[in-house]
Amino acid sequence: MTKQWVAPRPGGSDVFELVDVEVPAPGPGEVTVRVRAAGMNPADAKHTRHGDPADFPVPIGYELAGVVSAVGPDTGIASGPVAVGDEVLAFRVSGGWTEEITLPAADVFAKPGSLGFAEAANLLLVGTTAADLIRVTDVQAGDTVLVHGASGAVGVSLLQQLHALGARVIGTASSANADTVRRFGGTWVAYGDGLEARVRELAASGVDVALDCVGSDEAVDVSLALVADRGRIATIAAFGRAPDAGITAIGGTQPDSAAFRDSVRARLIELAARGELVVPVARTFPLTEAPAALELLESGHPGGKIALLP
Template structure:
């Protein structure tokens, strides 16, 4: 038996329960991982707020890092051979807020030695989302890119991935998070009244691409004002506005995005292993304090990623 957080019915974190569940032995194509850290993401709650009663209970948590405790017959993980005792990370997981979990080996990757467990457990959900935004807008060397919400988890990954492509990045954030934007290679501008003018001051020759991680009307309006080609504006949050404005909205359940995000995972793991992709962790919580971790996340100002430590 192991402890695992589940949503027994539709709702936010107030309905979550920590329950005892069985851990199945791994079959062919599966491994069992003793979890050392579980990532905490907005999607963990977003995807439990609605649903048919028959969809529940829903196990919580999409990404983990830990140590392999058992390997199914004739099994290799996504990155190659594996043996018990190996340190790994995994995404896409269903039920990662747990002490131990049996997973499809195709979603498990060797953890780079220099990457801590808390960082590894927060690498791929944000990282693959950022990479997908770059894909759909075809960012390349020399492009000037406006990133809305540049100090958040996806924004910080974007800053680093865009920098590796040779793009120039202007990132919006509050004054309190200006140093975060600068630390990861962006040019900070404050959001709020007058944002369009501040962006134009920063980029008098124009902005090629806008990537929205916020979903506010301001982010969409400014993007439409400063980017000539609407095919090069993308959002992960403003789905209603995207449809009306003719810009791209992406989500992890869209077939093309899902396939791309799965395919790009190893590249991002390798990038993190070479210190080309840093995951700033603000705080860790014991597994039993998952609700407190979500309260910090939902405050809107966690200051970095959050991990649960079983």
């Protein structure tokens, strides 16, 4: 038996429960991982708020890092051969907030030795989301890109990936987070009244692409005002406004996005292994204290990624 957080019925984090579950032995194409850190994301609670009660309970958590404790017959992981004792990370999984779990080996990768477990457990959901935003807007070297919410988890990954592409990035954030934007290669600009004028002052040649990680009316309105081609505006948050505004809204359950995000996992791990994609971790919590960790995460200002440690 192992401890695992589940949503027993539709609802947010208020319905989550820590329960005992069986860990099945791995079959062909599966491995069992003893979890050392579980990643935390707003999507963990968002995706349980609605649905058919008959589909519950739903296990919580999409990504993790740990040590392989068992390997199914004739099985390798996505990055190659695997053995008991190997350090790995996994995404996209179902039920990562747990002590031990049996997973499809195709979603498991060798963990670079340069990455701690908490960092590795928080690399791929935000990393693949950021890469998907870059894909759908076709960012090229030399483009000027406006990132709304640049100091958040997806924003920080965007800053680094865009910088590596050779794009110039202007990132919105509060003054308290200005140094975060600058640290990862962006030019900081404060959000709030007058944002459009401030960006125009910074981007004398115009803005080619806008990527929205916030979903506010300000983010959408300023993007529409600054970017001539609406096909080069994308959001992961303003789903209500996107259709009427003619901009692209992406999510991990969309078939094209899901396939792309799976395809880019290995490349992002390689970038992180070389130190070119950093995952700032603000805090860690014991697995049993997931409610307190969620409260910090859902405050909107955790100061970096959060990990649960079984």
